Amino acid sequence: MSFKINDTVTWVGKIDWELRTFHGEEYSTHKGSSYNSYLIKDEKTVLIDTVWYPFAKEFVANLKKEIDLNKIDYIIMNHSESDHSGALLELMKEIPNTPIYCTKSGVKILKGHYHKDWNFVEVKTGDSLNIGKNKLTFVEARMLHWPDSMFTYLSGENILFSNDAFGQHYASELMYNDKVDQGELFQEAIKYYANILTPFSKFVVKKIEEVLSLNLPVNMICTSHGIMWRDNPLQIVNKYMEWAKDYQENxxxxxxxxxxxxxxxxxxxxxxxxxxxxxxxxxxxxxxxxxxxxxxxxxxxxxxxxxxxxxxxxxxxxxxxxxxxxxxxxxxxxxxxxxxxxxxxxxxxxxxxxxxxxxxxxxxxxxxxxxxxxxxxxxxxxxxxxxxxxxxxxxxxxxxx
CATH class of the missing domain: 3.40.50.360 (Flavodoxin domain)
Incomplete structure (x- = not known):
C-alpha cells in the first residue's frame, strides 16, 4: 500500500492493525500503530525511514512497485530504533551503496543493530541536502527520545518529518488529523507523550523553541507513527509545549x-x-x-x-x-x-x-x-x-x- 500526499511526497509505510504491545510488552497499543516511511521524488529521490523488520520483505516489494530501487539517491534515517530501521537489511541487499544520512549517534546505533558498514553520511543541525526544487534540512533532536533522533524539514513543500515527536500509536487508513476521531487522536497523543517522552520534557521545550525560532513555514507534520498533521499542524506542537511544562489537570x-x-x-x-x-x-x-x-x-x-x-x-x-x-x-x-x-x-x-x-x-x-x-x-x-x-x-x- 502507498498513499500519495502530494506530487512530491508519497507515504510508503505500513499500517499495523494487529499490534497490541510495543517496546516488547512495555507499551500497550489498543488502537494498533503504523510505521511511516516517505518517498520524496524530486530531481533526486529520497527515502525517509523504513518500517519494522517483520514487514521488511513486504516493504521492499511495495517500494519496488513505486520506484526502481536503483533510482533511490539517498536514504534518510531520522531514528535508528528497530521500528524505523528494521527493513534496512532487506533494502540494502538491493541497493548496498546508497548513502544513508543520519546523525553521528545514528551511525553508531545502526552499526550496533545490524553490524554492517554501509555508506553512512553523518549530519548535524543546519546541514542540508539539495534535491532539486526542494531542499532537505536536518535538525538534531537528541533524546526525543533516543540520542540519535533528528527531524528533517522539506522546504518548498514545507513539510516537517518529525520522527517520533508528535506521533501516536494509532492505526487509521484516514491518515490525516482532520479526518480521524479527535477524542481518539488526542488520547493516543497524550498517552504517547506521557509514557515515552515525559523524561525528556526539558529537551522537548528546548528543541521546539529552537525550531520555532527558525520561523519555518510548516504546512504539514509527517510523523513516524500514526496520523499526519495537516489541519493547523502546529496545534500538536503547542500541545507538546503545554505537556512538557509539568502538565496537570484538575x-x-x-x-x-x-x-x-x-x-x-x-x-x-x-x-x-x-x-x-x-x-x-x-x-x-x-x-x-x-x-x-x-x-x-x-x-x-x-x-x-x-x-x-x-x-x-x-x-x-x-x-x-x-x-x-x-x-x-x-x-x-x-x-x-x-x-x-x-x-x-x-x-x-x-x-x-x-x-x-x-x-x-x-x-x-x-x-x-x-x-x-x-x-x-x-x-x-x-x-x-x-x-x-x-x-x-x-x-x-x-x-x-
Whole structure:
C-alpha cells in the first residue's frame, strides 16, 4: 500500500492493525500503530525511514512497485530504533551503496543493530541536502527520545518529518488529523507523550523553541507513527509545549492493589472523602493488577496528586503496585503530590514502602499515609474519608496532614 500526499511526497509505510504491545510488552497499543516511511521524488529521490523488520520483505516489494530501487539517491534515517530501521537489511541487499544520512549517534546505533558498514553520511543541525526544487534540512533532536533522533524539514513543500515527536500509536487508513476521531487522536497523543517522552520534557521545550525560532513555514507534520498533521499542524506542537511544562489537570488519581478487598474499600472511601469536599475535581481509581499500566500512567501524568495503596505481603507490597511505582519513578514526573494507604494483617510495611518510593520518584509527600488493620470497619472507612478530604486540602499547601 502507498498513499500519495502530494506530487512530491508519497507515504510508503505500513499500517499495523494487529499490534497490541510495543517496546516488547512495555507499551500497550489498543488502537494498533503504523510505521511511516516517505518517498520524496524530486530531481533526486529520497527515502525517509523504513518500517519494522517483520514487514521488511513486504516493504521492499511495495517500494519496488513505486520506484526502481536503483533510482533511490539517498536514504534518510531520522531514528535508528528497530521500528524505523528494521527493513534496512532487506533494502540494502538491493541497493548496498546508497548513502544513508543520519546523525553521528545514528551511525553508531545502526552499526550496533545490524553490524554492517554501509555508506553512512553523518549530519548535524543546519546541514542540508539539495534535491532539486526542494531542499532537505536536518535538525538534531537528541533524546526525543533516543540520542540519535533528528527531524528533517522539506522546504518548498514545507513539510516537517518529525520522527517520533508528535506521533501516536494509532492505526487509521484516514491518515490525516482532520479526518480521524479527535477524542481518539488526542488520547493516543497524550498517552504517547506521557509514557515515552515525559523524561525528556526539558529537551522537548528546548528543541521546539529552537525550531520555532527558525520561523519555518510548516504546512504539514509527517510523523513516524500514526496520523499526519495537516489541519493547523502546529496545534500538536503547542500541545507538546503545554505537556512538557509539568502538565496537570484538575484531577486526583488513586491507584491500588488488594488481596481481600480491604485496600479496595479504603480506596473507594478515600475517593468519597475527596468528592465530598470538592464535587468538581476529577477522581480516577485504578486497580493496578486489572487495568492497563500505560493507561494508568497517562492518568498519573494528568494528575495534581496521586494516592497509591497496597496490602502488605511478605513485609512488602503487591507486585503490580511495585511495578507501577517503578514506571512512575522512571518517568520523572514533576510538581506532583502523593501519599500512601493500605490494609495489613500483622506487620504493615506497605504504606512506608510506598511513601519512600513516591518520594524517590520526586513526589511531594503530603502525609505519612494511612493504614487499616485487616478489613476496615465503619470507623476505619470514616478515617479514610477524612484522609481523602484532608488530602484534597493539601493540593495547594506544603504542610503535612
Amino acid at each position: 484531577q486526583i488519581t488513586i491507584i491500588y492493589d488488594t488481596m481481600w478487598n480491604g485496600t479496595r474499600r479504603m480506596a473507594e472511601a478515600i475517593a468519597e472523602g475527596i468528592k465530598s469536599s470538592n464535587k468538581d475535581i476529577v477522581i480516577k481509581i485504578f486497580n493496578s493488577s486489572k487495568n492497563d499500566k500505560n493507561d494508568i500512567i497517562t492518568e498519573v501524568f494528568k494528575s495534581k496528586m496521586v494516592l497509591v495503596g497496597s496490602s502488605t505481603i511478605n513485609n512488602g507490597i503487591l507486585s503490580s503496585t511495585a511495578a507501577i511505582l517503578e514506571m512512575i519513578k522512571g518517568l520523572g514526573f514533576k510538581g506532583k503530590k502523593g501519599a500512601a494507604f493500605g490494609s495489613y494483617g500483622w506487620s504493615g510495611e506497605s504504606v512506608k514502602i510506598i511513601s519512600e518510593e513516591l518520594n524517590e520518584a520526586g513526589f511531594e509527600i503530603i502525609s505519612e499515609g494511612i493504614k487499616e488493620l485487616w478489613n476496615p470497619d465503619e470507623e476505619g472507612l470514616s478515617r479514610c474519608r477524612e484522609f481523602g478530604s484532608n488530602a484534597l486540602e493539601k493540593i495547594q499547601e506544603n504542610t503535612y496532614i
